[in-house]
Amino acid sequence: MKAFRRGLVVAFIALLAGAIVRLRGKGTVQPTSGGWRELEGPDFR
Amino acid sequence: MNVRPETQGPTVLLAGVGAVGARAARQLVDTDGIGRVVLAERRPDQRRTALDSLGERAVALDDPYGDWPDDIAIVVSALPASGDGRLARVAIERGVPFVSGTEDADTIDELLALQPIARASGVSVVIGCGLAPGLSDVLARHAASALEDVDEVHIARVGTSGPASVATMKRALRERPREWRDGSWHEGRRRPTRELVWFPEPVGGRDCDAVASGIALLQRQFPDAQRLTIRYGEGEDSPGWRRAGDAAAWGAARVEVWGRRGRARDSIVYGVVERTAVATGTMLAVVAGSMLGALDLGRPAGPGVFAASEFLEPVPLLTELSRRGVKAATFEGVGGESPATSPRG
Numbered sequence A: 001m002k003a004f005r006r007g008l009v010v011a012f013i014a015l016l017a018g019a020i021v022r023l024r025g026k027g028t029v030q031p032t033s034g035g036w037r038e039l040e041g042p043d044f045r
Numbered sequence B: 001m002n003v004r005p006e007t008q009g010p011t012v013l014l015a016g017v018g019a020v021g022a023r024a025a026r027q028l029v030d031t032d033g034i035g036r037v038v039l040a041e042r043r044p045d046q047r048r049t050a051l052d053s054l055g056e057r058a059v060a061l062d063d064p065y066g067d068w069p070d071d072i073a074i075v076v077s078a079l080p081a082s083g084d085g086r087l088a089r090v091a092i093e094r095g096v097p098f099v100s101g102t103e104d105a106d107t108i109d110e111l112l113a114l115q116p117i118a119r120a121s122g123v124s125v126v127i128g129c130g131l132a133p134g135l136s137d138v139l140a141r142h143a144a145s146a147l148e149d150v151d152e153v154h155i156a157r158v159g160t161s162g163p164a165s166v167a168t169m170k171r172a173l174r175e176r177p178r179e180w181r182d183g184s185w186h187e188g189r190r191r192p193t194r195e196l197v198w199f200p201e202p203v204g205g206r207d208c209d210a211v212a213s214g215i216a217l218l219q220r221q222f223p224d225a226q227r228l229t230i231r232y233g234e235g236e237d238s239p240g241w242r243r244a245g246d247a248a249a250w251g252a253a254r255v256e257v258w259g260r261r262g263r264a265r266d267s268i269v270y271g272v273v274e275r276t277a278v279a280t281g282t283m284l285a286v287v288a289g290s291m292l293g294a295l296d297l298g299r300p301a302g303p304g305v306f307a308a309s310e311f312l313e314p315v316p317l318l319t320e321l322s323r324r325g326v327k328a329a330t331f332e333g334v335g336g337e338s339p340a341t342s343p344r345g
Helices: A002-024 B019-029 B044-057 B081-093 B105-112 B115-121 B135-144 B163-174 B215-221 B276-291 B314-323
Strands: A033-038 B011-015 B037-040 B058-061 B072-077 B098-100 B124-127 B149-158 B178-181 B184-187 B195-198 B205-210 B227-233 B250-261 B264-275 B304-307 B328-334
Touching (some): B019 B044, B019 B276, B072 B081, B072 B276, B081 B098, B081 B105, B081 B115, B081 B124, B098 B276, B115 B304, B124 B276, B135 B149, B135 B215, B135 B250, B135 B264, B135 B314, B149 B205, B163 B227, B178 B215, B215 B304, B250 B276, B276 B314, B314 B328
Parallel strands (some): B011 B037, B011 B072, B037 B058, B072 B098, B098 B124, B124 B304, B149 B227
Antiparallel strands (some): A033 B328, B149 B250, B178 B184, B178 B227, B195 B205, B205 B227, B250 B264, B264 B328
8 A cells, every 4th residue: 555655656746747847848949950150251141 | 537648539438337338448449440438437446447457548437427528429338227318318418429238128218218309409329239139130130131021020138247237137037028919019928938049059048038128129120020029038057047147158149030032931040149248348339439430330320219220231230240259140950930830929
């Protein structure tokens, strides 16, 4: 019974942590690939 | 006042020599065509340190609101936001152009409200001379010039330039955000506006929240855009603002402009990374140099209140900033979709 209760506590904590991570990760993170290049040339593009 | 030998060129009154003011002073002194730089600073230690580091072309004054030398040609304010409105009024009364690097929304509104008296007095008041608002708006205009129509501009910024800047940024993040959407203003809720924004390295990805600061200036320049947003985030790995206000910490701005190019909808992303105080101080000095005719960066501002990006030409301005070490970059690659069309819109 004690092990069962411990299991429940662990599962609850895991769910809570998952929810926090999920909430924090809700921003619009777009898939990106590429890099930054310094502006140059006469038009500075 | 501590008087030192006269030099050729107009005299600048620089109010405040904190983190930003000290950088602006250095840039002004290093600009050919500018004569003396009068440092108006109430804190004796700061005044002395700045004076000693700048050499013969700098002189000191202890009260920016008191008596000025007769030959002041322009006032450059690097004061905390609360001092800008009062100093701008003094400058207008004395018929002297005024340049401010303020990033505080209320102070920007206060300065914009000086439009009637600035026009009536024939004096130019120039705001938006910092990192954002300021350089970010210049980059937005530069991007817009490569598009046929602009429908969205999204600006993000991290980094602060001293204790006053930290206070301003914290206040901006506490207050309700504001954005321009489909021809009207929308005030958002606080927390759900958080978004991960990618700045050039070494800053990288930072969580940023929508704010109201600078949005009024941006809207003046893009009145027909469907959506305008400005976001602020914490600076150099400073959760809880541990390093906030550290003038040596990196600041950055990212500008994303969406519009039509040919028949396609396209975006241009520009960014800049620099110490926030250095970027702001350099912008202030370059704008002042242009207004004094020492630098040729575009048409002169007429009487009234303007953002620097409204009258200076982006390419000469970016070239001059680059020459002084403040370099902008463009993102090349796949940048995802516009925030307006994403699920969180």
